[in-house]
Each structure stands twice: as C-alpha cells, then as structure tokens.
Amino acid sequence: MRRSPRVILTWVAALVVALTTARVVGGDLATLHRRAGALGPQRSVVVAAHDLELGQTVGAHDVRTEPLYASEIPRDAITDARAVVGRVVVVPVLRDAMVFTHHVAPADRSGLDGVVPVGDRAVHVAPKDGFRPPRGSIVDVLATFDPTAVTVVGNTDAAVVVASGARVLATDAQPIDAGSASAGAGVTLLVTDTEARVIAFAAANGDLSLAIAPPESARSSPAAP
Secondary structure, three states, X not given: OOOOHHHHHHHHHHHHHHHHHHHHHHHHHHHXXXXXXXXXXXXXXXXXXXXXXXXXXXXXXXXXXXXXXXXXXXXXEOOOHHHOOOOEEOOOEOOOOEOEHHHEOOOOOOHHHHOOOOOEEEEEXXXXXXXXXXXXXXXXXXXXXXXXXXXXXXXXXXXXXXXXXXXXXXXXXXXXXXXXXXXOOOEEEEEEHHHHHHHHHHHHXXXXXXXXXXXXXXXXXXXXX
C-alpha cells in the first residue's frame, strides 16, 4: 500500500522529534550523573523541625533529617538525629536550618547547666504580678523598694533597673505555691554574676517586675560551649 508524501513526511518528522528527545534526555541524565559524581554520595543531615529556643531540651519530634550531597554538608553539621536528641540548645536554631555541633551543649551537660556560660548565672525571679514572658524573650528586671527600708540614690519615684537585656531561659508551668495565684510563679533568666547578686538583694527587699525589651538590647548572644 502506497503512502502519501504527507503521511511519510509526518512519520519522518515524528522520528526526528523522538530521536532529538532521546538525545536531550540522554544528555541531561549524563549531566546529572557527572554532577552527582562531583558532589559525592547523598547523606542525611539534621535540621530543625521548628524554631529551637535557648535552654530547650531537644526531643525526637524537634528535629528531622534531610538528604544532601556530601560536599554540601558543612563539617560541623550533625548528621545523626540520635546525636542531638536529649541535648540542650545553647544557640537558637531557626526552623529548617541545619543543626551544628555548637548549637547544643555537650551530651554530659543537661538542663540549665548546659546553657550558662562562664561568668554568667541562671537566676529565678518571681515577679509580683506573675508575668512570665515566653522562653527566649529579652527582658529588663525592675525593682521597687519601700523608701523607709531602702534608700535609692537618684530618682526615688521610679523603679530601679537591676538587670537589663536578660534572656529568659525557662518559665514555670504554674506557681510553685499552688495556694497563691502568683506566689512562686516566675521565670529563669540568664544574667551576669553581678546582676544575680543585685537581683537577690532586690527580691529580698522589694518587688520585682519584668519589662519586655527589644531583641537588639540583649546583653550578649548565647555563648557556644
């Protein structure tokens, strides 16, 4: 059976398209293979499933693993999720960011002991109004005194700032004294050694309040272990 020139031309065109497509696909696959060879094998890297806050103990659901080529994984990135679960966060990590070894305290340091750098102190304060800012907040600690008991130099009709740019490490789930709405309810703050002593004096002789401060006023960035 004879084919018309139009049909034969259509078949030839289809064959040319098929051959061209095969060549392009083959070239792309070859390029991908060369790129994979240059980047190295794929490995898993640990990333934050959500924001990890300072002082938080990492749980199994706080992190996940993602595949990356070996050459794209920084040397200090953690590649095994089991190595980070149960560790304390000492440098906040944003969601979907890689988790590095310096983001968490050593495995032998647990709780707040893993967060406090040399020269600083973790101090618990119980504001009179029970205000408990969320973990990671930056606050100023204010104190008011009975003028008949404590003499304040300077402006006597204003509260005194006894610590500034302190970072909230933890908040109480509920008041320590269940019989009171606010007694014992408080937060744990990261402050300097000097501020810790001043706060202790202020708590014993006056009333404490917390004021939320902007992140830029933080005294310092969390220290790596």
